[in-house]
Amino acid sequence: MNKIKDAKYLPSLSAEEKDEQQKAFKVSVQNSVAENIEKMKKVPNRPKAMEYFDQIADFFGQREKEIRDVKAQGGKVIGYGCMFVPIEFIIAAGAIPIRIDSGFYSPAKLGDQVVPVEVCPVVRSMIGLGMANQYPYLEMCDVLISPNTCDGKTKGFEVLNDSFPIWEMNVPRIKDSDHAKKFWLDQIKELKEKIEKLTGKKITGKGMRDAIEITLKATGASRRLQDLRKGPPVISGRDAMLVDQMSFFDDIQRWTEKTNLLCDELEKKAKEKLYVAAETTPRILMTGSPIIWPDCWKVPNLIEDGKPQGLIVADEFCSGMRVIYDAVGVDETTNNDMLSAIAERYVMPCTCPCFTSEEGNKDRMDKLETLIKDYKINGVVYHVIRGCHLYAMEYMRLKRVLEKTNIPMYYLDTEYSREDSGQIKTRMEAFLEMLITKTENDDLY
Amino acid sequence: MLKITRWKLVSQILSFLIIVYLGYLGIRMVQWHNFILVLPTLSCHFLDQRIANCFIYVVQDLLGSGWKDKYTTLIFPIICFVILGVIFGRAWCSWVCPIGFIQDLSTRLRKYLKISHYSLSEDLKKASVYSKWFFVIYLIIISVGIGIPHFFLKAYQYDLILPFCQICPGKQIYTMLGGRFSQVLRVDTITTLTAVMGYLAVASFIFYVVTTAFIRRMWCRLCPMAIFLGYLNKISFLSLRKEGKRCTKCGICLRSCPVQVKEVYEEKEKERIDPSTCILCYRCVEMCPEKDALKIGFLKSTIAPSTYTRFLKSTAVKITKGKRRMPVEQN
Numbered sequence: 001m002n003k004i005k006d007a008k009y010l011p012s013l014s015a016e017e018k019d020e021q022q023k024a025f026k027v028s029v030q031n032s033v034a035e036n037i038e039k040m041k042k043v044p045n046r047p048k049a050m051e052y053f054d055q056i057a058d059f060f061g062q063r064e065k066e067i068r069d070v071k072a073q074g075g076k077v078i079g080y081g082c083m084f085v086p087i088e089f090i091i092a093a094g095a096i097p098i099r100i101d102s103g104f105y106s107p108a109k110l111g112d113q114v115v116p117v118e119v120c121p122v123v124r125s126m127i128g129l130g131m132a133n134q135y136p137y138l139e140m141c142d143v144l145i146s147p148n149t150c151d152g153k154t155k156g157f158e159v160l161n162d163s164f165p166i167w168e169m170n171v172p173r174i175k176d177s178d179h180a181k182k183f184w185l186d187q188i189k190e191l192k193e194k195i196e197k198l199t200g201k202k203i204t205g206k207g208m209r210d211a212i213e214i215t216l217k218a219t220g221a222s223r224r225l226q227d228l229r230k231g232p233p234v235i236s237g238r239d240a241m242l243v244d245q246m247s248f249f250d251d252i253q254r255w256t257e258k259t260n261l262l263c264d265e266l267e268k269k270a271k272e273k274l275y276v277a278a279e280t281t282p283r284i285l286m287t288g289s290p291i292i293w294p295d296c297w298k299v300p301n302l303i304e305d306g307k308p309q310g311l312i313v314a315d316e317f318c319s320g321m322r323v324i325y326d327a328v329g330v331d332e333t334t335n336n337d338m339l340s341a342i343a344e345r346y347v348m349p350c351t352c353p354c355f356t357s358e359e360g361n362k363d364r365m366d367k368l369e370t371l372i373k374d375y376k377i378n379g380v381v382y383h384v385i386r387g388c389h390l391y392a393m394e395y396m397r398l399k400r401v402l403e404k405t406n407i408p409m410y411y412l413d414t415e416y417s418r419e420d421s422g423q424i425k426t427r428m429e430a431f432l433e434m435l436i437t438k439t440e441n442d443d444l445y
Numbered sequence: 446m447l448k449i450t451r452w453k454l455v456s457q458i459l460s461f462l463i464i465v466y467l468g469y470l471g472i473r474m475v476q477w478h479n480f481i482l483v484l485p486t487l488s489c490h491f492l493d494q495r496i497a498n499c500f501i502y503v504v505q506d507l508l509g510s511g512w513k514d515k516y517t518t519l520i521f522p523i524i525c526f527v528i529l530g531v532i533f534g535r536a537w538c539s540w541v542c543p544i545g546f547i548q549d550l551s552t553r554l555r556k557y558l559k560i561s562h563y564s565l566s567e568d569l570k571k572a573s574v575y576s577k578w579f580f581v582i583y584l585i586i587i588s589v590g591i592g593i594p595h596f597f598l599k600a601y602q603y604d605l606i607l608p609f610c611q612i613c614p615g616k617q618i619y620t621m622l623g624g625r626f627s628q629v630l631r632v633d634t635i636t637t638l639t640a641v642m643g644y645l646a647v648a649s650f651i652f653y654v655v656t657t658a659f660i661r662r663m664w665c666r667l668c669p670m671a672i673f674l675g676y677l678n679k680i681s682f683l684s685l686r687k688e689g690k691r692c693t694k695c696g697i698c699l700r701s702c703p704v705q706v707k708e709v710y711e712e713k714e715k716e717r718i719d720p721s722t723c724i725l726c727y728r729c730v731e732m733c734p735e736k737d738a739l740k741i742g743f744l745k746s747t748i749a750p751s752t753y754t755r756f757l758k759s760t761a762v763k764i765t766k767g768k769r770r771m772p773v774e775q776n
Contacts, residue, residue, distance in 0.1 A: 176694060205559070212762045219734075223753055327734040327753070329697030330761045336561040337761075340700060349695035366690045366713070 009114055010131050010162040021110070021132035026060060028106050032294045033058055036238075039301055043236045045274040049262035050239050056246045057293060063249060064136045067096055071140055076199050079141035079164075081157055082149050083318050084171055084350070086342045088215055088328065089192050091252065092207035093199040098137050099248040100144065101319060102126040103292025107134065108416040114159060120387030121416035122292065123156035130160040137249055138164075143198060145191070147171045149354040150390050167194055175347050175355050181340075188343040208338050212328045218252050221259040222324045225266075229313045230375050233277045234266045237284070237312020238300045241320045245293050248323070277304075281311045282435040285371055287398075288383035288391045288412075290319035298418065299383060302425050308432045314375040316368060318352060326350070353390035361394060365401050372407055379435045380409040381428075385416070408435060447755040449731040449741075453539065457546040460486075464543055465622050468494030483522040485530050485674055486542040489619035490610065499615075500526045501584070501670050505607045508588035527677065534681025534719075535674045538665050539703075539726035543622075544615050545665055551657045552703070556761075563659045564705060565666075573666040574722070580669040584609040604638040609669060612645045614653035661703040665724055675721025684742040685725060689713035691738040698729035698739065709739070717742075731759035 013021070037054050040046065056063050071077060076095040080087075083099070090097040102108075107128025108121045114131070115124055129135040146157030147169040157166050169187050172180035192203055222244065229240060243262065247255050269275075284303060291299060303310045315321050328345045330338050351364035371377065380402065384392045395411055402409050410431045414420055464486070475482040475496050482497040489495070490502045503522045511518055529537070538545050555562065565573065587608035590598035598605065610616060620629050630650065632643030656663035665671060692713060699710035708720045709729050733739045733751035741748040749755075757764050 176696075181696075209762050213764055216757060216760070216762065216764060220753065220757065326693065326695060327697075327756065327760075328762075329695065329701065329732055329734060329756070331697070331701035331732065332556050332562070333761045334556075334559050334561045337700070341697075344696045344700065349693035351693075362713070363694055367693065370690050 007162040009159040010127075011113060013132055018132045022134045025104070025106060025132070025134035029059055029104060029294065032104075036294050036297045036301070039297075039305060040236065040238050040242070043239070043276050043304070045234075045269065045276050046239065047235065047262055047265045047269065049258065049265050050242075052258045053239075053243050053246050053262075056250050057242060059136060066251070067098075067137070067140055067249075070096060076142045077140045078143055078145065078195065078198070079138065080145040080147075081153050082147045082171075083323060083352075084147035084149065084169065084346050085145045086188060086191070086346055087252070088208060088211040088342050089195050089203055091214060092203045092211040093195045093201045095142075095195070095199050097252075098141065100126065100138055100141065101248065101290065101292045102129055102135070103294060103296040104129070104135070105295040105416045105418070107132070115155075118387055119156075120150075120152040120289075120385055122290070122385060122388075123152035125416060126156050127159050130163045133163065143167060145169060149352060150388075152387065167191065171347065171354070173355060174357050175350070176357060180347075181344070184347050185340060185343045188339060192339075205333065205335050205338065208335070208342070209330075209333060212330060212338065212342070214252055214256075215324065216327060218247065218256045218259075218324050219327050221256045221263065222247070222321075224263045225259055226314070226321055226325070228263060228266045228270070231270055232273070232279055233275045233281060233283075233311050233313070234269045235262075236276045236304055237286070237315065238297065238304060241291065241300065241312070241315060241317075242293060244320045244323050277309060277311045280439075281309055282378040282432055282439065283313045283376055284310045285314045285316070285368070285375065285377040285380045286312050286320075286383055287316040287368060287380065288395075289385040289388040290317045291315075291383060292319050295416065298421060299381075299412065299414065299424065302421065302428050303381065303432070306425065306429055306432065308429065308436055310379075310428075310432045310435070312381075314371050314377065316351065316364075316371060322351070353394045360397065364394065365398060368398060369401065369405070372402075372405070377407060378439055379431065380407060381431075382409055382411045384411065384413045386413055408438065447731070447752075447758040449727045449749065449755075450759060453726065454549075456540045457543075457549065460541040461543045461546050463496065464488045464541075465492065465495075465619070467496050468492065472496055480521045480525075483525040484537075484541075485526050485670060486537045487544045487615050487619075487670075489613075489615050490607075491616050491619045492623045498522075499670075500673070501613075502607065502610055505584055505588045505609060508585065509592045509602070509606060512592045512594065526673070530674050530677035531681055533683050534678040534725055535671065535721075535723060536681075536683050536725040537674060538668075538671065539662075539724040542665075544618065544668075545662065545724075547618065548657045548662050548664060552661050555658060560659070562661055565660065570666075570705060570722075576667050577669055577672050580609060580667070581672050584669060601638055604636060604642065611642050612649045614650045614664065616646060617650040662724065666704060666722065671721070671724075678721055678723060678725070679719045681719075681725075682744050683725060685709065685718045685723060685727070685730070686716055686740040686742040686747070687712060687718050688716070688738055688740075691735050693735055693738075695734070697732050697734065701728050701732045703728060731755050 055061060067077060077098060078090050078095050079098045079100040081100055087097040102122055102125035104125050108125040110128030110131050111124030114127050129138050133139050141164060143165045144157060145167045148154040149171050172183050174180055196203055225240060225243060228234060243259055300312055303312060326345050326349045328341045330341045351367050353361055355361055382395055399409055483500050483503050484497045485500050488497045488499045507518045587605055590596055591602040591605050617629050630647050633639040653664055696710055703726060704722050704724055706720055706723045709718050712718055727741055730739045730741055730751050734753050734756040736752050737750045739751045
């Protein structure tokens with residue numbers, strides 16, 4: 001493990017300042033969580049199984065205590081920055097994987113002291129968290145794994161290195177060539193060794209197999225939930241997104257169990273026709289920069305609580321549907337094949353715009369087209385957080401693809417603040433109204 | 446049943462019994478007038494009792510003796526081969542052929558022993574295609590040569606008869622299956638030429654055994670029959686179809702393909718995946734986690750699409766019901 005040396009970026013805060021920040025953070029986060037859950041509870045026919053996820057969604061609640069207990073008994077917690085880190089290894093080594101993402105508005109202001117405001121607020125907010133150590137999940141991490149994907153995350157974790165040991169991973173930008181595969185596989189092997197060293201437990205073939213089985217089941221549950229969203233509106237987009245996001249830090253097996261319970265309930269609801277919105281509600285696909293619990297719930301709240309109302313039936317976020325959508329396909333249970341299967345699962349099917357190829361990020365366009373077809377989408381909301389260049393730059397390509405199929409798309413750029421809520425609300429309502437008129441017209445002709 | 450591999454195993458066992466042992470139960474040579482059934486799969490003439498002939502054997506036999514009747518005897522075998530090939534394409538290799546079945550059994554044993562397999566590099570893959578052509582040209586030239594009167598090869602006709610069958614590893618395997626163990630790996634040293642052919646046969650058998658142990662379906666990449674069936678693959682009724690837009694390019698199909706067909710992973714535009722190297726074993730279909738991305742097609746209908754449930758059944762990691770104890774508790 002690399003030792004923490006002199007701070008390179010972060011200013012050192014005094015103990016009082018830190019304490020103050022921590023208190024302020026706790027209050028603001030708890031308010032925000034409560035407020036958002038309150039809004040989601042107002043959705044008619046909300047499934048009862050969501051109560052469990054509401055509990056987990058509290059950052060200072062049950063799950064935090066559980067992890068603290070494990071840590072007190074000598075367990076390790078490994079944080080990771082992007083969805084490129086194979087949690088199978090972490091599970092197989094008996095550690096707890098936690099994905100570190102920051103959807104908190106207040107720490108972003110703190111981050112402004114270190115990096116310019118042009119930097120994407122997800123990263124600024126994360127840096128703010130690293131400064132005052134307010135976020136319990138980040139604080140509990142023994143090490144952070146940072147896959148170098150977008151510029152923001154790459155440098156953001158470099159800054160965080162002042163407070164935490166970091167393991168960097170080099171993600172190949174062109175993923176489907178033989179040398180990229182080999183390059184990535186080497187990193188995966190190295191990471192495996194590092195995790196073994198940290199936890200002091202060897203990752204055996206059996207351990208890997210069990211871990212893969214666990215994640216495959218989770219993938220199954222996640223896919224089951226997504227499949228249910230293809231039909232009539234039985235779950236609100238926010239609820240589904242919350243479920244997906246709770247897999248960031250929840251015990252993955254318990255999460256699977258609870259998600260399956262939720263799906264059972266939703267199936268019943270679909271039969272009884274207890275819908276969360278009218279069937280004619282415009283069906284929205286959201287894509288673009290990640291929407292992270294709790295503060296980023298601003299936009300989905302505006303869509304689903306607005307008048308007219310929209311329903312998010314699908315999303316293509318690395319914080320949503322994509323989190324555990326892909327599967328580890330083991331062909332032979334030899335160690336080599338399992339390692340390649342794990343390595344390939346995290347990079348090859350990923351539609352993150354940090355990848356390119358001779359055909360650009362065609363996989364993402366194909367995926368979005370399929371989603372639009374399968375989920376009977378009426379309109380697309382392209383969510384871009386200011387400073388997220390990769391998603392912003394792919395907008396035009398998607399626009400041109402969608403023009404062919406005549407699906408309207410709305411480009412929504414926003415910041416980590418509530419100031420633009422009013423403006424977004426007006427524009428969102430106009431977009432939804434347009435969708436309704438368009439569907440009516442389409443029905444006429 | 447969701448697992449395609451299981452269906453395939455059933456088909457392979459049945460075909461093995463039919464092709465190899467049905468002859469011993471008294472059923473001889475399926476024929477119509479003088480025309481004997483020709484199979485586009487290895488039904489070896491080194492087996493005393495068999496129900497049909499191997500296409501490659503028939504071609505060599507008739508080329509070697511067909512000078513007089515202007516090779517017209519070849520018409521029926523070719524028609525028979527083309528009809529069977531057009532219906533099933535190279536599925537003959539993966540679902541029927543006993544030599545392929547033995548390779549699959551060897552793979553099962555290797556998997557059980559948890560030994561990793563060896564993948565051919567792109568260069569070696571290309572070389573395997575060339576060697577297929579080499580075998581085809583070799584068998585045609587020699588067979589035709591020994592049939593032409595007064596041609597110099599005619600003098601060696603008893604040594605060089607059936608030039609490919611002599612060195613095909615199937616010869617040794619079928620001699621064993623037929624129970625004539627004394628003749629396995631026997632080298633005739635009557636003349637230098639027979640000795641050379643004998644040693645080549647031994648070498649090819651050793652090559653088959655060694656490569657089969659570590660490379661999946663190695664012989665299928667060299668078999669001369671694969672060249673002809675490969676062309677029929679492009680028009681066969683039974684086919685492999687892909688919906689490119691649904692493909693996430695996760696690469697599972699490429700990794701699980703026994704003959705390393707790259708097209709199934711790379712192709713996003715064409716609906717039909719029909720490279721001549723594909724043996725239509727449909728391992729990719731059962732291993733594809735995306736719904737409807739890959740399909741088994743027959744003419745215009747779909748026999749089986751890929752689904753996540755099928756994937757869970759087919760992946761090597763067993764999915765048990767209920768909760769699995771976290772590995773942390775085992776340590």
